[in-house]
Amino acid sequence: MKAMKLGIAWRLGLAVALVGVLAAGLTGYYGYATSRSMLVAGAEERLLTATRVLARQLVIVLDDIANDVRMVAEHPQAARLLLRASPGAQSAEEDNAALLFERVLATHPEYFQMRLIDLAGHGLERIRVDRDERGLVRVRGADLQEKGHYPYVYETLGLPPGAVYVSSAAINHEIGAHAGLDKPALQVAAPVRDAQGQVRGLVVINVDLNGLFAQLAGDLPAGLQLYLSNGAGDFLIHPDSRQAFAFDRGQSARMQDSFPATAALVAGAPGRGDHLVTTVAPPGQGAVVAAFVRQPASELRQEEDFVLGLAQPVQAVLLESARLGEVSMRIVLGFSALAVLLAAMLARALSRPLGQIVLAVRRFAAGEREEGGLPTARRDEIGLLARSVADMQQQIRAQFAKLEQKQQELDRLASHDSLTGLHNRRVFLDRLDHALAHAKRNQGRLALLFIDLNNFKHINDRLGHAAGDAVLCTLAQRLRQLVREVDTVARMGGDEFIILLDQIEASDAVETVAQKVREALSLPVHYGGAELPSGASIGISRYPEDGEGATELIAAADQAMYRAKGRPG
Numbered sequence: 001m002k003a004m005k006l007g008i009a010w011r012l013g014l015a016v017a018l019v020g021v022l023a024a025g026l027t028g029y030y031g032y033a034t035s036r037s038m039l040v041a042g043a044e045e046r047l048l049t050a051t052r053v054l055a056r057q058l059v060i061v062l063d064d065i066a067n068d069v070r071m072v073a074e075h076p077q078a079a080r081l082l083l084r085a086s087p088g089a090q091s092a093e094e095d096n097a098a099l100l101f102e103r104v105l106a107t108h109p110e111y112f113q114m115r116l117i118d119l120a121g122h123g124l125e126r127i128r129v130d131r132d133e134r135g136l137v138r139v140r141g142a143d144l145q146e147k148g149h150y151p152y153v154y155e156t157l158g159l160p161p162g163a164v165y166v167s168s169a170a171i172n173h174e175i176g177a178h179a180g181l182d183k184p185a186l187q188v189a190a191p192v193r194d195a196q197g198q199v200r201g202l203v204v205i206n207v208d209l210n211g212l213f214a215q216l217a218g219d220l221p222a223g224l225q226l227y228l229s230n231g232a233g234d235f236l237i238h239p240d241s242r243q244a245f246a247f248d249r250g251q252s253a254r255m256q257d258s259f260p261a262t263a264a265l266v267a268g269a270p271g272r273g274d275h276l277v278t279t280v281a282p283p284g285q286g287a288v289v290a291a292f293v294r295q296p297a298s299e300l301r302q303e304e305d306f307v308l309g310l311a312q313p314v315q316a317v318l319l320e321s322a323r324l325g326e327v328s329m330r331i332v333l334g335f336s337a338l339a340v341l342l343a344a345m346l347a348r349a350l351s352r353p354l355g356q357i358v359l360a361v362r363r364f365a366a367g368e369r370e371e372g373g374l375p376t377a378r379r380d381e382i383g384l385l386a387r388s389v390a391d392m393q394q395q396i397r398a399q400f401a402k403l404e405q406k407q408q409e410l411d412r413l414a415s416h417d418s419l420t421g422l423h424n425r426r427v428f429l430d431r432l433d434h435a436l437a438h439a440k441r442n443q444g445r446l447a448l449l450f451i452d453l454n455n456f457k458h459i460n461d462r463l464g465h466a467a468g469d470a471v472l473c474t475l476a477q478r479l480r481q482l483v484r485e486v487d488t489v490a491r492m493g494g495d496e497f498i499i500l501l502d503q504i505e506a507s508d509a510v511e512t513v514a515q516k517v518r519e520a521l522s523l524p525v526h527y528g529g530a531e532l533p534s535g536a537s538i539g540i541s542r543y544p545e546d547g548e549g550a551t552e553l554i555a556a557a558d559q560a561m562y563r564a565k566g567r568p569g
């Protein structure tokens with residue numbers, strides 16, 4: 001049975017279990033993997049949309065700032081101030097303009113500073129309002145500086161009417177910059193023209209880049225990382241503030257180094273589009289899903305483009321997937337357990353009836369001949385096999401019965417005289433040997449009666465062989481009835497019989513039996529309506545008196561018989 005357990009049924013069960021577990025596992029895995037890629041694709045799309053919106057808002061905000069600058073620069077009061085048109089009212093006009101600047105700064109917390117700069121006096125600041133920690137500060141008199149050497153001054157002065165200059169983003173190192181000192185800033189400036197269209201100066205607003213983006217990114221979902229680079233890829237805004245404006249400290253931290261996929265976007269390579277979505281692992285971080293958009297050139301005289309990026313850790317994107325993975329894993333485990341259970345049931349369902357068949361065949365082979373124990377009632381192939389085995393057993397059983405019968409017949413033929421049914425000479429000699437051995441051990445006694453029919457030939461000759469046979473059978477029957485169970489009557493051949501009288505106790509018992517035999521054999525035999533005469537001569541030998549061995553005793557009885565017949569032996 002043990003061999004059966006590792007046999008075909010269990011191997012089949014194992015295969016079914018493996019297939020089940022594999023199917024459940026693969027389904028779970030592919031479901032999980034697909035959900036992951038779908039989540040990442042969805043996140044990429046969302047991020048791209050958010051980045052585009054942010055870029056669009058940046059354009060709008062820059063336009064708003066440009067409008068503020070333009071509004072002030074194009075106001076006639078600005079030109080009047082710079083022309084010193086009415087020297088008497090100069091101071092009051094300057095105060096009014098400063099008041100206006102303060103209002104503008106008050107409503108725009110992302111502005112650091114607003115100034116009116118005079119072309120005359122090497123770009124001397126005429127009106128300047130700064131933001132510092134406490135609030136707004138008007139810078140006056142000797143604190144006003146000459147700014148003619150700054151690009152935002154000389155670049156703006158050359159602009160055509162209506163144009164607005166936007167500087168590249170840089171850390172503001174201008175002396176006396178108050179809150180804006182050493183902070184990332186943009187200068188947005190517009191020229192001031194007199195009535196003749198002559199450029200007299202400029203209005204410039206310093207924009208707090210961080211404040212601007214804090215405002216823009218305010219509505220973004222939590223957990224998003226904001227990146228901004230200039231047209232060369234230098235980070236201006238980075239989740240790790242040490243990476244922002246690295247060029248200002250003589251270092252390099254560039255978008256295309258952190259996100260190699262952005263190289264073409266940063267280079268502004270034609271035909272590569274203005275956006276990019278990618279899933280990467282920037283140095284020192286876990287993998288992120290990121291979207292980048294290059295801000296298209298606006299109508300402003302911008303010194304450089306911006307590249308905006310939003311990123312989200314893949315881990316955060318895949319939170320849902322992790323939950324799905326857990327559920328998938330539970331389902332996979334559940335189905336695997338079910339598959340193993342089903343496989344075990346299948347293996348058992350197969351191995352049990354097969355085991356029954358094997359057991360039944362083994363019992364049969366061991367000689368047990370009872371029927372049953374086979375699953376013959378099943379309606380499947382196993383039932384068919386069981387019924388075939390049962391049929392085969394039935395046939396073998398019938399063959400065995402026939403053989404047994406034949407064997408018995410053979411045994412009987414080997415030990416009995418076929419005519420009279422008495423024991424034959426071989427059995428007689430065997431029994432005599434046993435009886436002698438027993439007698440020798442126990443100081444027992446035994447005797448032989450050797451019997452020969454008288455004138456038997458005569459019957460044969462007169463009435464035929466069949467009559468002789470009938471006489472032989474009848475007399476044999478009589479002899480059998482005369483003796484005890486322990487005694488043996490045998491036919492020695494022809495008309496000769498011999499009787500072994502075993503375990504004799506009384507000394508005259510032998511003679512008594514001999515007399516009875518004589519009488520029984522002297523009675524006539526009825527055959528075919530006639531009475532056939534009968535009679536026999538009997539010779540007796542005794543153990544131990546007449547011999548120690550079988551041959552001696554038989555010879556002694558034979559001789560005694562001949563003496564009885566009246567002829568020498």
Ligand SMILES: Nc1nc2c(ncn2[C@@H]2O[C@H](COP(=O)(O)OP(=O)(O)OP(=O)(O)O)[C@@H](O)[C@H]2O)c(=O)[nH]1
Pocket residue numbers: 419452453454455456457458460464465466467468469472493494495
């Ligand atoms: N019918 C028949 N006759 C047998 C059988 N076996 C031997 N005989 C015959 O038995 C006869 C025995 O002859 P004998 O030994 O001369 O015996 P008997 O005629 O009785 O002679 P005595 O012993 O001298 O009286 C023979 O004729 C055998 O052919 C047998 O099985 N059937």
